[in-house]
Amino acid sequence: MVDRVIAAQVFVETVERGSAASAAEALGMSRAMASRYLGALEDWTGTRLLHRTTRRLSLTTAGERVLELSREMVRLAGNLKAVADAGDSPQGLLRIAAPTILTEEQLTPLLADFLRAHPRLSIDLRASDRPVDLVEDRIDLAIRIGSQLDPGCVARKLGECRSVLCASPRYLDEHGTPERPEALQSHHCLTYTNFRAAEWSLHAGRESVTVKTNGPFRTNEALALRRASLEGIGIAMLPHFAVAAHLTSGALHVVLPGWEPSAHPIHALYLSRLHLPAAARAFIDYLTGRLHQDRRSHRPAVVQEPRLSHWRHDARPEPRAD
Template sequence: MDRITAAEVFVAIAERGSMTAAAEALDMSRAMVTRYLAQMETWAEQRLLHRSTRSLSLTPAGEQALARCRQMLEIAAQMARPEHERAGMPRGMLRISCAQSLAESVLAAAVTAYLKRYPETAVDLHIGSQAVNLVEARIDLAIRITNDLDPNLIARPLASCASVICAAPAYIAAHGMPRQAQDLAMHNCLTYSYFGKSLWQLERAGQTLAVPVQGNLSANESSVLLAAAVAGAGIAMQPLYSAAPLLRSGQLVALLPGWQPQALGIHGIYASRRQMPAILRTMLDFLAERFAAEPGWQGAGTAARLPG
């Protein structure tokens, strides 16, 4: 972890007497403040703070560490920032975490366009559906589709993700078309491990309905369930951006017109706004512009209203 930032965090804790107050002053999550303090104590090989339920106080080792941290920050403040950072030009490597379906459908092309615009940057993509610890995994930016945000992290809204209930014509021919939302409970539904595995949330004209679903196939990657749906395995709830080409080609059919699966937010998640690198700032701006320019993110889950 960065020692300068760790020193800033430790000084802020000592001066404000609270990790929560330090997090607010530094515009940083409390979880990040806790991790920086833990790393400081690891480097010092001894406890730096006495902790109680009501207050924090410095140990003798903490008093020495505080003086050294203040000296370090004074020296750091006198150092000139690199010219490209002063100019706000992005350089360097950005490590991004993203689910496979979103990476394949959207992010790969968006990152390619970003790298062309900023040729002195590089991106390291980490693909996976499970949320990762940004600090431990050394991830600068996580792109997540969720309505359940960790309050300890900072999130920038990028777009709204619509979904669609769909199945292959072969499945419908064999098992029939669900006519009402409640009919889903009688069908083989392909469920996603990280969201809505047993309940699918649907909306229509202000009415909300939670439909219990089950099936003989679940997975922790939505693109796998999409392929299974095309093969006729069952009914799937899929992000519209993934299912749209298959709905247009007729490989999948949108079900339950009028009922809309609950929309999810697409967010850029990062650990701290303080001293945000130019590459992270410009990537967030670029992705927000990219999503805003793409039609269909707010579209309903029916074939008639798919993005063109």
């Protein structure tokens, strides 16, 4: 469900500034997102609010009345926000969406400390490997892995997610250990459905190789991919933070330690800089430092280990940088 207060503010700014593009710039959101809010407001009121031509916008009769009410709604919402922001710490409900394996391995422990520091705050964490719609799902903040993200959102980089090729000792005993990336074509490679096709790009110094992989198992769930590698089904590319303990214990071994997949960023996505809740802003600041700290500390006890790459979660158009 679209946030109706934001939709009202977009409508007011559009009328006062003369275009949805100017309103989007003033509110710190994309033009596509501003247009979406305007459309949602017209759907909500059940009437056309603006006459649109290539040169100008003009209000309909109904739009004139809705403009008055929208201004009042924005004013009252501003008063409520001022009261909420007057507190000493973030409070209220913060809705966050994140990939399952990132939630399991990093976010939940970090959230525990954050909540202890902000006792008046509650968090609704949606763990899913399916990219969510921040508007329809009313998500304040989405954490995603990968550089190709929703162009309708503002993106702030939190850190980098590096991955490693790994397999169980059982699999390597039965099928041998590949010595070159090209040898992966004859191995059982386990792939993530949301990853772009089944091609793995690996780098060693200035040399780069892209390998088309084949295997008996694909999944859209990263925890299942890790389980499959532990069970000896094949070789998997997994986030380093998700397998560091297994590499240290010997349950998994690094494959092709001299080669590393490309690193990709972890982003926090939100709809607008202007309307970012104080709790979300505080959590982003907190998470940025902690993700970098965790990335440095999670190093497997493996000789000649790779500098681990990342693991992408989606393939969508490039976001705007914060």
